[in-house]
Amino acid sequence: xxxxxxxxxxxxxxxxxxxxxxxxxxxxxxxxxxxxxxxxxxxxxxxxxxxxxxxxxxxxxxxxxxxxxxxxxxxxxxxxxxxxxxxxxxxxxxxxxxxxxxxxxxxxxxxxxxxxxxxxxxxxxxxxxxxxxxxxxxxxxxxxxxxxxxxxxxxxxxxxxxxxxxxxxxxxxxxxxxxxxxxxxxxxxxxxxxxxxxxxxxxxxxxxxxxxxxxxxxxxxxxxxxxxxxxxxxxxxxxxxxxxxxxxxxxxxxxxxxxxxxxxxxxxxxxxxxxxxxxxxxxxxxxxxxxxxxxxxxxxxxxxxxxxxxxxxxxxxxxxxxxxxxxxxxxxxxxxxxxxxxxxxxxxxxxx
Numbered sequence: 001x002x003x004x005x006x007x008x009x010x011x012x013x014x015x016x017x018x019x020x021x022x023x024x025x026x027x028x029x030x031x032x033x034x035x036x037x038x039x040x041x042x043x044x045x046x047x048x049x050x051x052x053x054x055x056x057x058x059x060x061x062x063x064x065x066x067x068x069x070x071x072x073x074x075x076x077x078x079x080x081x082x083x084x085x086x087x088x089x090x091x092x093x094x095x096x097x098x099x100x101x102x103x104x105x106x107x108x109x110x111x112x113x114x115x116x117x118x119x120x121x122x123x124x125x126x127x128x129x130x131x132x133x134x135x136x137x138x139x140x141x142x143x144x145x146x147x148x149x150x151x152x153x154x155x156x157x158x159x160x161x162x163x164x165x166x167x168x169x170x171x172x173x174x175x176x177x178x179x180x181x182x183x184x185x186x187x188x189x190x191x192x193x194x195x196x197x198x199x200x201x202x203x204x205x206x207x208x209x210x211x212x213x214x215x216x217x218x219x220x221x222x223x224x225x226x227x228x229x230x231x232x233x234x235x236x237x238x239x240x241x242x243x244x245x246x247x248x249x250x251x252x253x254x255x256x257x258x259x260x261x262x263x264x265x266x267x268x269x270x271x272x273x274x275x276x277x278x279x280x281x282x283x284x285x286x287x288x289x290x291x292x293x294x295x296x297x298x299x300x301x302x303x304x305x306x307x308x309x310x311x312x313x314x315x316x317x318x319x320x321x322x323x324x325x326x327x328x329x330x331x332x333x334x335x336x337x338x339x340x341x342x343x344x345x346x347x348x349x350x351x352x
Contacts, residue, residue, distance in 0.1 A: 010179055011095060011110045012134055015103050017179055018095035023107060026092040098182065114178065114185040118145060118161070125237070128191075134179040138171045141178075145191065160192040168306075168324045192240050197232040197340065204228035205265045208344065216246075219344040225268045227275070229259060230340030238310040241340060242321075245303050251282035252345065256305050258318060258334075259341035269343040276331045277343065278320045280305045285330050296320055296327030309338065 005011065009020045091107035112135075118128045128148045132141070138161065161171040163183060171181055171189070183189070198214035205226020209218045217228050248254055255269045257277025269275035270290040278285050278296060280303070285295035299305060299322055306321030316334035320327045 005093065005107060005110055009112070010134065011093075011112060012114055012179075012185060013095055013097070013103060013105060013111075014109060015095075015101065016097055016099060016184070017134070017182055018097040018103070020110070021094045021096050021102075023091065023093040025089050027087050027089055111185075114183065114187075116178075116183060116185070116187040116189060118189045118191050120191045120238075132178065135177050137175050137177050138181075139175065141171075162190040162192060163187060164190055168321065168326070170324075197230045197241075199228045199342075200231040200339075203261070203265065203339075217342060217344070224266065225255070225343045225345050227259065227263060227265045227267075227269060227341055227343040229261065229263070229265075233261065233337040233339045234309055234311070235337040236311045236314070238308070240306060240308045243305045243307070243342070245280065245299060245301055245305065247301065248281055250345070251298075252279065254281055254345075255279055255286070255341075255343040256307065256320070257286075257330075257341055258307070258309060258338040260336060261339060263341070269341075275341060275343065276318055276334065276338075277341070278305070278327070278330060280320070280322065295330055297322045297325070307340065309334075 005020060005023055007020055007022060011018060011020055093105060093107050093110055095103050095105070095110070097103060113131055113133055115129070115131045118130070118141075120126045126149070128145055130141075130144065132144075141161070163169040163171060163181065169181060171183075199208075199210050199217050201210055201214060204210065204217075205219075205228065207219050207221040207226045208228050209220070210216065210228070211218065214231075219226060243256055245254070255275065255277040256279075257269075257275060259269070259272070259276070260274040263269075263272050263274040269277055270286040270292070273290070275286065279292065280296070280299035283294060283296050283298040284292045287293050304321075304323050306324065308319045308321065310317050310319075311334075314335060315332075316338065317329055318331040318334060319329050
């Protein structure tokens, strides 16, 4: 049994996080088990008692009752056959749950620790399992992950932890605890290591201007679409990046997605057959044959577009996010090396 709980402690229960309102012993009385003793009193029968007087029959009944009383006394003294009610003491707690409910439960169901895993999806996949106090901060967790990773930790630079339930929750490095983010027991967290990449000045349309260390792309002219590729390509693992929309004129001005290195940089992306993308300004995607299909959500200026590219056994899937909310899987069965890509038409400004 766990010990050390007191009123106002933050605890984890099978119903979620809560604050301990009260805790103390309670007596529980188990119901008495009824013991039915068989009757040994003789019954008058026409055959066996024929010819006997009522006085003789009464004597037989008194003898039978005396024998039963002696048998019950022996059973009570030697074997305790006559059951007595028993009392059990339990520690009962009342918890005000974070989501507003109240629950009454035994102390054994309270805990200050949770078990969870942290999974990586880039390069060689790894999984780290932890059992930590709910007061553990994200900063402390990052240090524990680095220690558990060993040599692998050399690749951990810009670490991001995500809890992907519904809208993605990012666990920012700092003093916030597991309890503050309401991470449940058995949760699976994602570890993303930000690979620093920029737009490649040698693989972009001539009308696209790069700035801010090649993190910002701007296109002012209106001579067809032009594409810019990222400086890194991916063919395995799980990769996520985000782009911020700073400026646009028309809802068809921008495509976001991935492309092959040999894409025609000065052609509308859905005509190249080498671009898999999302039009975030109007909520559409490019179909395999170049048509535009409804997909995801429509975005506006200052929105954040997330891109998730995941490979399993060399086969990739591509999904998009708007401000952390997943739009769904846009493409599957992707193969080969793919680069982050944007294609712009007129007065578009976007940065990583």
